[in-house]
Amino acid sequence: xVPLGAYLLLSAVLFTLGAxxxxxxKSAVAILxxxxxxxxxxxxxxxxxxxYLHPQGFExxxxxxxxLAVAAAEVAVGLALFIAVxxxxxxxxxxxxxxxxx
Amino acid sequence: xxxxFLFGLIALxxxxxxxxxxxxxxxxxxxxxxxxxxxxxxxxxxxLEAYFLAMAQIIIYIGAIAILIVFAIMLTRHVxxxxxxxxxxxxxxxxxxxxxxxxxxLFWMVRWPGGENTPAGQVxxxxxxxxGQALVNPQGYVVPFEVASVLLLAALIxxxxxxxxxxxxxxxxxxxxxxxxx
Numbered sequence: 001x002v003p004l005g006a007y008l009l010l011s012a013v014l015f016t017l018g019a020x021x022x023x024x025x026k027s028a029v030a031i032l033x034x035x036x037x038x039x040x041x042x043x044x045x046x047x048x049x050x051x052y053l054h055p056q057g058f059e060x061x062x063x064x065x066x067x068l069a070v071a072a073a074e075v076a077v078g079l080a081l082f083i084a085v086x087x088x089x090x091x092x093x094x095x096x097x098x099x100x101x102x
Numbered sequence: 103x104x105x106x107f108l109f110g111l112i113a114l115x116x117x118x119x120x121x122x123x124x125x126x127x128x129x130x131x132x133x134x135x136x137x138x139x140x141x142x143x144x145x146x147x148x149x150l151e152a153y154f155l156a157m158a159q160i161i162i163y164i165g166a167i168a169i170l171i172v173f174a175i176m177l178t179r180h181v182x183x184x185x186x187x188x189x190x191x192x193x194x195x196x197x198x199x200x201x202x203x204x205x206x207x208l209f210w211m212v213r214w215p216g217g218e219n220t221p222a223g224q225v226x227x228x229x230x231x232x233x234g235q236a237l238v239n240p241q242g243y244v245v246p247f248e249v250a251s252v253l254l255l256a257a258l259i260x261x262x263x264x265x266x267x268x269x270x271x272x273x274x275x276x277x278x279x280x281x282x283x284x
Contacts, residue, residue: 001106002106002149003217003220004218004219005211005219006109007146007150008217009208009211010113010117012204013117014116014117014139015203015204015207016201016203016204016207017117017120017121018120018124019199019203019204020124020196020200020201021123021125023195023200024124024189024192024193024196024200025124025188025189025190026187026189026190029175029178030124030129030188033124033132033133033136034124036136036163036167037136037139040139040140040143044143044146047146047147047150047152047155048150050150050152051150051151051152051221051225052220052221053216053219053222055151055222055225056225058242062236062237062243064152064155065155065237065246065247065250066246066249066250068158068159069251070250070253071167072163072167072254073256073257073258075170075171076170076261077257077264079174079261079265080261080262080264083177083264083265086177086178092179093186
């Protein structure tokens with residue numbers, strides 16, 4: 001049987017990669033992809049904890065469902081903002097969306 | 103055993119796909135890397151016997167969110183435009199910060215004694231049915247369920263308003279007849 005630590009390790013690695021992607025990328029969509037990776041790592045963490053510690057309860061699954069719903073809402077709003085910003089600035093580059101300069 | 107081997111294989115695929123997702127200049131390829139991570143997540147949920155969540159992951163994440171990301175990419179590119187560099191100038195700082203975050207995470211994780219746990223018990227074969235009943239039970243989890251629904255509704259209304267362009271549509275579409283902006 002796979003120990004719980006293996007799932008947590010995988011989740012930590014995915015979270016770190018997502019954090020790097022969200023911090024280092026230029027395009028706003030690529031930043032969103034990094035954010036989605038972080039959400040998925042947290043979701044994997046939640047489900048692993050549910051299975052290994054309280055598989056008869058519902059709290060873990062409800063928590064995971066709420067994470068899923070919040071991630072979906074966040075992506076919808078984020079992409080709508082991205083489209084509106086692109087319409088205003090003509091570029092998708094996070095470096096160029098800088099009105100508060102200096 | 104089969105479970106351990108399968109977990110190792112899926113974990114390896116997921117990490118490689120995540121690397122593609124965060125480093126590729128081509129945004130469509132990055133999104134495909136993300137889809138592979140999402141699918142690997144769904145397979146892991148099946149391994150963890152969370153069957154409802156596996157299906158929800160596929161339908162919601164891959165079937166809606168990843169498609170939405172591809173739409174956003176397609177709507178905001180000029181045809182034949184170069185994708186440009188993947189990272190901005192300060193990317194080593196991002197590596198330092200993310201590496202520090204991951205290092206701190208691992209540091210505290212190995213100190214937790216529960217890492218060798220094996221699964222606590224069995225999952226009820228009627229779990230999904232019981233989950234459905236718990237989600238609408240007033241003494242159960244109906245409040246988080248409804249709150250998540252309202253959150254989604256508010257987010258989608260906001261997203262439609264933001265992406266539409268705001269105040270330009272008035273009344274029964276006279277602008278359309280003139281060919282004006284929507």
